[in-house]
Amino acid sequence: MTGHDAAEAEAEAGAGAGAGAGAGAAPGRGGGLTRLAVALTALGGLAALGYGIDGLLSETRATNPHNSLRWLIAGVLAHDVLLVPAVALVGLLLSRAVPGPYRAVVQGALIVSGSVAAASLPLWRGYGGTPGNATVDALPYGRNLLIVLGAVWAAATVIMVFRRRRSRRSRRTGPARGM
Amino acid sequence: MDLIDRELPAPPERLRRGPFRPGAFSSRLHDPRLASLLGIWLGVAFGTAFATGLVSHFMQHPPGWLQWPSRPAWLYRLTQGVHVATGLASVPLLLAKLWTVYPRLWEWPPVRTVAHALERITIIPLIAGAIFQLATGIANIAQWYPFRFFFTVTHYWVAWITIGALVVHIATKIVVVRANVGRGRAGRAGLTDRVSQPEPAGDGLSRRGFGLAVGTAAGVITATTAGQFVPGLGGTVLLAPRRPDLGPQHLPVNRTAVAAGVLALARDPGYRLTVGGPRPFTLSAAELFALSRATVDLPITCVEGWAADATWTGVRLVDLLERAGIPAGATVRVESLETRGGYRASEVDPPHARDPRTLLATRLGGEPLDLDHGYPARLIAPNRPGVLQTKWVHRVVML
Secondary structure, eight states: OOHHHHHHHHHHHHHHHOTTOOTTTSOTTOOHHHHHHHHHHHHHHHHHHHHHHHHHHHOHHHHTHHHHHHHHHHHHHIIIIIIHHHHHHHHHHHHHHSOHHHHHHHHHHHHHHHHHHHHTHHHHTTOOOBTTBTTTTOSOHHHHHHHHHHHHHHHHHHHHHHHHHHHHHHHHHHHHHTO | OHHHHSBOOOOOGGGOOGGGSTTOOOOTTOOHHHHHHHHHHHHHHHHHHHHHHHHHHHHHSOOTTOOOOSOSTTHHHHHHHHHHHHHHHHHHHHHHHHHHHGGGGGOSSSOSBHHHHHHHHHHHHHHHHHHHHHHHHHHHHTTOOOSSSOHHHHHHHHHHHHHHHHHHHHHHHHHHHHHHSSGGGGGGGGGOSOOOOOOOOOSSOOHHHHHHHHHHHHHHHHHHHGGGTSTTOGGGOSSSSOOTTOSGGGOOOSSOHHHHTOHHHHHOTTOEEEEESSSOEEEEHHHHHHHOOEEEEEEEEOTTSOEEEEEEEEEEHHHHHHHTTOOTTOOEEEEESOSSSTTSEEEEOHHHHTOTTOEEEEEETTEEOOGGGTTTOEEEOSSOBGGGSOOSEEEEEEO
16 A cells, blocks of 8 residues: 555544544644644644744845745646656656666665755756856856766665675575475 | 634545545555654754754844954854754755655645644644745755845745644654654554554565665765865765865865956955054054964854854054954955955954954965955954854944
8 A cells, every 4th residue: 555545534523523634734633632732732832833924025125026936836846747747757667667676776876866866956957156256156066067977876776786696696595494 | 723723624525535535555664653754854954953043044134232252263053054964964854854744745635624724734834934044055055046135134034934834744743753753662553543553565675675765865975075074074075065275275266256246356465454442543554464473273154154264464454453442342354456345344352353363364374365265364263154254354443
């Protein structure tokens, strides 16, 4: 059963059991005190959220709400509509192209590579910096990214070689050990 | 409570298509236990980033009741270094967390009750704010400004939005976390319908493998960037915007003399330092240099998360203030030769103004201060953001 199935079960339970089954929103079947604590926490969170929205919409000269709201929405859309489907597509291709014992290693190395590249994107793309100040974005980032990713994939290769040896050995000795 | 918990009519089943279909998401990584564990890590990271961000905000804009201590000298280096480091390490954590819960975006029916709808609505500022904070932070430390808002103010207000939505999220999801994490979780499985199911067999990344990969990603990001603020590790920086030993006199620069428009004024032989107070006086550059007899080791600690150690020589600020007859409880303003810009002057409260390690520095590493480091004189004080270490100082006045 996958997480999705669990969500399914929840949706069905919600439809069947009626009020109170919305596990996400209701504090659950805890005591009244827990319920109160959860409600107060949520209220505190809403207060902070409102404070932030008020600040964002008040200091308009600095925050430029029109532009900052566009960026806020664009971030969600870029993630939900572009990034996740793209990652799912890569996962689908990997499941066709990379055989079993190695696929997990390739997936892991891709997760590390993608994260490192994303966290340093403006650097290796050369987006940032200030003209006349060589101390900002001071390093050869394209080369450095290649060094880091090279090390990541070298480690991944070592793990794959290790897995290959182990699977061969277990195939040879497996029946004797009763695996 | 009845009103918000009342069942809403479900949309017709024939609309349940595409990602809304049952079984549309097959990855075994869409799992409530994985989501809970990643959520805990992400909560710690965002909580840390929020707390250290507040420190930085209130150091630069102290409310009336608050005076920051000047010691320990390394405090701001630590809080701001950790602020940027946790933000960078949050990139894989956030993306992984969102992956584990992505099918929830397409749950069916989209809303079950008013309470469910409200809970789903507060997810929007949470995800929007989280992505926004990481993206704008990464852009800002690289000094890349593709947006048309002022970074610090907007980052500050969106931090409140994000942390507020996060607290609401924790309140609504704490039952799911309790049912899926911790030793007695089996006994708490009845709290919610979202309970982790046994992991199906398969060749792809397992849940444990996913956690390992995400942790490794955060580790690699930290290992290749943290040297920008950790003492002695400056040479290990590969993917951070600054290397602490790169720059004129082996120190990075944030605002050059040319960018500040002070080139001519700073080199002017007619330069005078004016100290205003009950007994005001002025010093020529030569007199200021002759008085520069105190030497301290203090880091420049930038809001952008880098810090660099340096040896400064200059005049103790407290000696100048006492000569001018400025009382011990007074706040002073240190003014730059810059004629414009938000950081052309900074206020120095008594803890910093009276600290014997606070200098108007005229030498760096034994050499006359480089123009880009604030020649002829700059402020250097312990435990103070770099933007407030005013350069090209020509006036100190009592407020």
